[in-house]
Structure formats: C-alpha cells, structure tokens
Amino acid sequence: MPETSNVVRVSGVTKSFTLGKIEVQALKGVDLEIARGEYLSIMGPSGSGKSTLFNMIGGLDKPSSGKVFIDEVDIAQLDAYELAWLRCRKIGYIFQTFNIIQVMTALENVTLPMVFAGMNSDATVKKGLRLLEQVGLADRHSHKPFELSGGQQQRVAIARALANDPAIILADEPTGNLDLTTGEEIISLLKRLSQEHRVTVISATHDIKMLNVSDRVVWIRDGRIDKIENREELSISIGKIRVRD
Amino acid sequence: MAQERIFSDYPQKTARGNRLVVLPFGTSLEIAFKSIKVRFFRVLITTLSLVLAVSFLSFVDVSNDIANGMLASGDPDLRQSLVRAGYDLGPQDVNVASTPKQRWIIILSLLVCVVGIVNAQLMAVTERFREIGTMKCLGALDRFVLRLFLLEAGMQGMVGAACGAIAGTLFALAGALARFGAEAVQQVGLTDLAVSFAWATATGVVLSLLGVLYPAWVAARMQPVEAMRVEQ
Ligand SMILES: Nc1ncnc2c1ncn2[C@@H]1O[C@H](COP(=O)(O)OP(=O)(O)OP(=O)(O)O)[C@@H](O)[C@H]1O
Ligand SMILES: [Mg+2]
Numbered sequence: 001m002p003e004t005s006n007v008v009r010v011s012g013v014t015k016s017f018t019l020g021k022i023e024v025q026a027l028k029g030v031d032l033e034i035a036r037g038e039y040l041s042i043m044g045p046s047g048s049g050k051s052t053l054f055n056m057i058g059g060l061d062k063p064s065s066g067k068v069f070i071d072e073v074d075i076a077q078l079d080a081y082e083l084a085w086l087r088c089r090k091i092g093y094i095f096q097t098f099n100i101i102q103v104m105t106a107l108e109n110v111t112l113p114m115v116f117a118g119m120n121s122d123a124t125v126k127k128g129l130r131l132l133e134q135v136g137l138a139d140r141h142s143h144k145p146f147e148l149s150g151g152q153q154q155r156v157a158i159a160r161a162l163a164n165d166p167a168i169i170l171a172d173e174p175t176g177n178l179d180l181t182t183g184e185e186i187i188s189l190l191k192r193l194s195q196e197h198r199v200t201v202i203s204a205t206h207d208i209k210m211l212n213v214s215d216r217v218v219w220i221r222d223g224r225i226d227k228i229e230n231r232e233e234l235s236i237s238i239g240k241i242r243v244r245d
Numbered sequence: 246m247a248q249e250r251i252f253s254d255y256p257q258k259t260a261r262g263n264r265l266v267v268l269p270f271g272t273s274l275e276i277a278f279k280s281i282k283v284r285f286f287r288v289l290i291t292t293l294s295l296v297l298a299v300s301f302l303s304f305v306d307v308s309n310d311i312a313n314g315m316l317a318s319g320d321p322d323l324r325q326s327l328v329r330a331g332y333d334l335g336p337q338d339v340n341v342a343s344t345p346k347q348r349w350i351i352i353l354s355l356l357v358c359v360v361g362i363v364n365a366q367l368m369a370v371t372e373r374f375r376e377i378g379t380m381k382c383l384g385a386l387d388r389f390v391l392r393l394f395l396l397e398a399g400m401q402g403m404v405g406a407a408c409g410a411i412a413g414t415l416f417a418l419a420g421a422l423a424r425f426g427a428e429a430v431q432q433v434g435l436t437d438l439a440v441s442f443a444w445a446t447a448t449g450v451v452l453s454l455l456g457v458l459y460p461a462w463v464a465a466r467m468q469p470v471e472a473m474r475v476e477q
Contacts (some may be wrong), residue, residue: 070251089384
C-alpha cells in the first residue's frame with residue numbers, strides 16, 4: 001500500500017442549492033488533498049462554504065459535481081449500507097451544537113456508535129468509560145446532557161466521535177458555541193487525542209486559536225480555496241489578523 | 246507502523262444481509278423504552294386519544310357481552326329488563342349484536358383516533374429531527390430508525406390499549422350493575438370478556454402502528470444533513 005496515499009481527496013467539487021428560483025453556489029470547484037494523520041483546519045468567513053464542504057467530506061451530502069474520495073474510494077459509489085458503515089466505523093463527527101442525544105446519558109451517548117457497530121454491551125461500557133476518562137468526564141458518565149455544561153457536552157461528543165477508532169474526525173466549528181477558555185481546552189483535547197489515536201482531524205472553524213495546533217490551514221472564501229498554508233507560514237498571517245482585529 | 250487502509254476491514258460478503266450489522270432486537274427495544282420513559286408526558290398525550298377510543302370500543306363490546314349473558318341465562322325477568330332498557334329484541338332472538346349506529350360511531354371514533362396519532366407522531370418526528378440525524382451520522386440505517394418508531398408506537402399502543410380496554414370493561418360492568426343488578430352481571434361469560442378485551446387491545450395496537458407508519462417513514466428517509474441544518 002502506498003504510504004503517501006491521501007486519506008481524503010476532494011476533486012473539483014461544486015455544490016449548488018436552489019432556493020425557490022435562485023441558485024446559490026456554495027462551492028465553486030474545490031480541490032483538496034488531506035494526508036493521513038494531518039490536523040487540518042478549514043478557515044473562512046461565515047457563508048463561505050465550510051459546512052457545505054464538511055458535509056461533502058463526511059458523506060452527509062452529495063456534491064453537485066466533482067468527487068470526494070475517502071482512502072481513494074469514491075464515496076458517491078457507496079450504497080446505503082457502505083455509507084452507514086463508513087460513518088459508523090471510520091468517521092467521527094463533532095458538531096457546533098454538540099448534538100448529544102438528549103434522552104441518553106453521557107455513557108449511552110458514547111456507546112451508541114459501538115452498539116451500531118455490533119459490539120457487545122460489556123465491551124461497549126468498558127470502552128465508553130475509558131473514553132470518558134480520556135476526555136476528563138469519568139465521574140459524569142451517568143449524567144444527562146442537560147446536566148452538563150456546553151464544554152462538557154462537547155467532550156462527550158469528542159469521546160463519542162472516537163468510539164469506533166475512526167480514521168477521520170470531522171469537526172464543524174467545535175468551539176463555536178463555547179467561551180474562550182473552554183474552547184481552548186477543547187482544541188488542545190482534540191489535538192492530544194488526535195495524536196494519541198493517530199486520527200486525521202479536519203475541522204471547519206473561524207476560531208483563530210485553532211491555527212496554533214493545525215498542521216495546515218485551508219482558507220476558503222466564497223466557495224473557493226483562497227490559499228493553503230503550512231504551519232511554518234502561519235505565524236505571519238496570524239500576526240496580520242491580530243493586527244487587523 | 247504502516248497505517249491501515251480504511252476499507253481494508255470492510256466485511257467482504259457478497260450477500261447483502263451478511264454485511265449488515267444486525268442490531269440485537271433487545272437493544273432496539275431498550276432504546277425505544279428509554280425514549281418513551283424520557284418523553285413520558287408527551288407520550289401520555291399521544292396515547293390518550295387511543296385510550297379513549299379503545300375504551301369506547303370495549304365498553305360497547307362488553308355491554309353486549311353482558312346482554313348476551315343475560316339472554317343465555319334463559320331467565321325471562323332478565324330478558325324483560327333488557328327489553329325495558331331499550332334493547333330491540335324479537336321473541337326469537339338469542340343474542341344481541343352491536344347496532345349499525347353503534348358500529349358507525351365506533352369506526353368514526355377509531356378514525357379520529359388514528360388521525361390524532363398521525364398528527365402527534367409527525368410532531369414528535371419534527372421534534373426529534375436532530376436526534377434522528379445524529380443517529381444517522383453515527384451509522385444508524387434507515388431501517389433502525391423505522392424500527393425504533395414502530396417499537397415505540399407498539400409499546401405505547403399495547404399499554405394504552407390495555408388501559409383503555411380495562412377502563413371500558415369496568416365502565417360497562419358498572420353500568421350494567423346499576424341498570425340490571427348484580428344477578429344480571431353474574432351471567433356474563435368470562436371467555437366473552439376475555440375475547441372482548443383481547444380484541445380491543447389488538448385493535449388499539451394496530452391503530453397505534455397504523456398511525457405511526459407515515460411519520461416513521463418520514464423519519465427514516467430523512468437525510469442526516471437535513472437534521473444538522475435544523476436550528477435548535
Ligand atoms: N441547504 C441549503 N440550502 C440553501 N442554501 C444553502 C444551504 N446550505 C448552505 N447554503 C448556502 O451555502 C453557502 C455556504 O454555506 P455554509 O453553511 O457552508 O457556510 P459556512 O462557511 O459554514 O458558514 P458559517 O461559518 O456561518 O457556518 C451560504 O451562502 C448558504 O446560504
Ligand atoms: Mg458552518
């Protein structure tokens with residue numbers, strides 16, 4: 001197997017939505033290659049198409065044209081079962097609104113993907129508790145989401161995303177609903193876990209704090225990739241942004 | 246350590262059935278049960294119309310059972326009191342059946358009940374869009390969502406209909422006791438009562454499932470991305 005293969009490859013992806021008679025082009029041709037184990041941030045102003053791109057990569061939506069390859073497999077070719085399998089085993093999702101299932105406890109939320117993967121219940125509980133411990137919520141496993149703060153809910157979501165040892169974690173503005181310090185904690189947690197679990201993290205954000213931990217940043221503007229910067233080049237542009245603010 | 250290819254452990258079975266993760270039925274049942282428990286109040290309201298309709302059905306059925314029991318006893322006094330109570334008995338009749346008017350009202354009430362269930366369940370589906378979408382992102386198949394809703398409705402229907410049937414039976418017995426006295430009520434056949442109870446409960450479960458069919462289908466067909474878009 002070629003070691004250099006990309007875990008995600010986006011090729012000429014466009015996406016348009018029709019709102020009544022108006023056609024909105026959210027993505028206008030995006031090409032992107034993401035290497036294994038990379039921590040990639042997608043930055044851009046509101047409405048630039050980050051979430052749309054995120055949904056394409058995660059197999060949650062289909063491009064209008066172009067292709068998305070996960071591990072060089074065109075995900076448009078997958079049937080419903082394969083897609084569910086991919087979402088369950090290989091991709092972990094983290095959302096801005098946490099999307100913890102309200103009727104389940106923290107532990108049940110974390111174990112749900114494992115249940116869908118067909119693990120037996122003793123194993124799921126054991127692993128679920130271990131994951132909750134890793135995100136610092138060992139003593140909160142029997143709490144319901146409404147008893148947890150936003151930051152804690154996002155930790156549960158991170159534990160849940162790691163449940164089936166995915167190859168990719170997709171995070172759409174994971175810190176968007178959190179305050180500054182909590183956001184920072186979540187970011188460093190994501191970074192630490194991505195290294196420990198050797199997963200590729202792709203995160204859409206407009207949180208500047210995210211840049212410090214990213215290996216690469218994709219700047220997206222108006223449905224197109226504006227520029228891609230490696231970590232070394234970053235400090236310069238961050239400086240500029242800081243000055244601009 | 247060389248990284249594994251993502252699809253390297255994809256189950257390579259040709260038969261589609263083999264590739265599926267079969268979620269144990271017990272697990273689905275457990276999730277459905279929890280779901281009901283948490284939303285108890287809402288479920289209560291959804292089920293209330295079913296309880297009322299089923300209790301009406303069972304009231305009519307059991308009242309007829311009692312009348313039949315009184316006729317079967319062969320006691321002319323009891324027969325007389327039935328006629329006085331307004332039962333339209335010919336001299337040769339040995340049993341009473343529900344009148345067309347009664348049947349019409351029952352059908353109407355059951356119909357209203359199903360419409361009520363569809364309405365309430367559609368609202369429940371809308372409320373749970375985010376939950377359903379999240380489950381789909383975690384790898385739930387359409388059929389799991391469908392099964393979840395059917396199981397919930399089945400359980401709701403079972404409990405609601407049983408309650409309704411019991412209530413209807415008790416009302417019918419109490420009514421007969423007041424109108425005809427204890428001796429008359431004693432004539433009712435226990436098998437008749439059991440059959441009426443089973444019939445009313447089964448009808449209730451079927452109605453509950455019927456009412457959730459369309460909402461469950463809507464929920465199951467939903468795309469995960471739609472759920473993510475809905476604002477909280
Ligand atoms: N389902 C949809 N129907 C119609 N238009 C849509 C839909 N989803 C997104 N859009 C449009 O596509 C464009 C990009 O949206 P997107 O949600 O990807 O932006 P974003 O970069 O994630 O913004 P934000 O930072 O605010 O989350 C916007 O103009 C938006 O109005
Ligand atoms: Mg967005």
